[in-house]
Amino acid sequence: MTSPAALGTVLGTGLGRRRPQGPTDADLLFDAPGPRTRRRILWTSILVSAVLVALVALALYQAHLAGQLAYPKWRYFLGRSTVAFLLSALRDTLIAAGIAALISFPLGVLLGWIRLARSTAVRLVVGTWIDAMRAIPMLLLIYFFLLAVPPLTGYTLPTMWMLVVPIFMCSSATTAEVFRAGVLALDKGQSEAAQALGMSRGQTMRLILAPQALRLMLPTLITQLVTILKDTSLGYVVAYNELMYAGRRLETFARSEYRLDIYLQTYLVIALIYLLANWALGVLARKVEARTRA
DSSP: OOOHHHHHHHHTOOTTSOOOOOOOHHHHHSOOOOHHHHHHHHHHHHHHHHHHHHHHHHHHHHHHHTTTTOHHHHHGGGSHHHHHHHHHHHHHHHHHHHHHHHHHHHHHHHHHHHHTSSOHHHHHHHHHHHHHHHHSOHHHHHHIIIIIHHHHHSOOOOHHHHHHHHHHHHHHHHHHHHHHHHHHTSOHHHHHHHHHTTOOHHHHIIIIIHHHHHHHHHHHHHHHHHHHHHHGGGGGGGTOOSHHHHHHHHHHHHHHHHOOOOHHHHHHHHHHHHHHHHHHHHHHHHHHHHHHHO
C-alpha cells in the first residue's frame, strides 16, 4: 500500500518533504517601518514602559502603606505545610486539566470529522451540539451537573468529574471547529487528485487531509491547554481541590487560626503559579509552531 508520505508527494501536500520558508503574515500585511517610524516606536515603547513602572511603583507604595508588604504575611507561604498544600492543589489542578485535554482533543477531532460528513442530517445534529457547547457558559454546565443531575438521575458525579465533564464538553466543541477550519483551509485540489487516484472519501480524509489539519492545528491545541488550565479555576464551585479553592481554604485558615490577613498575598501567589504554568505552555506552543513552519 502506498505510504502517506508518498501520497503526499504525488498530491503535492508536502507530507514527504519540507516546505520552503516564505514571508510571514506580518510581511504580507504591513510594510517594513522606516527609520522615522522605528524611532517613533522606540520612544513610544520607552514612554509606555516608564508609565507602567511608575504605576507598579505606586501600587507597591500603597501596599506598603497598607501593611501588605509586611514580612510575616509573606513568610507564611514559606512554611513546609503551606508549600505542600499548594503543591497538592497544583497537582490536582494539572490532573483535572490533563484528563479534560485527553478527552476533549480526540473528541473534538471526531466531532469536526463528523461535521464534514455528506449527510445533511448528521451535519445538522453535530453542528447544533457544537454551537450549543460553544454558546453555553461553562459555569452554567458545572451548576447543571452539581444541582440538576443528582435529582434527575439519583446519582452524583465525583467532584473531579463535575468539573472535568463541562470542561471537555466546551473544549471539544472549540477543537472541532479548529479541525474543521483546518481541513477546509487545505487546497481542494488535493481531494480531487485523491479521488482521481481511486481513493474513497474516508481514505482521503484519513491519509491526506486529516494529517495536514492536525499538523496545522497542533500549536492551537497547545494554546487550548492554557484555556483548559484556567478553566479548572471554576472547581471552587464544586469544592474540588484546585488552586483557587485551595487558596480560599488557605486564606480562611490563616485568618481563623493565626489572625493573619493574607487575602491579597494568597491570590498573588496563586496568580504567579498560573502565570508560570501558562508561560511554559506558551513557550511550548511557539516552539511547536516554529517547527511546523520549518
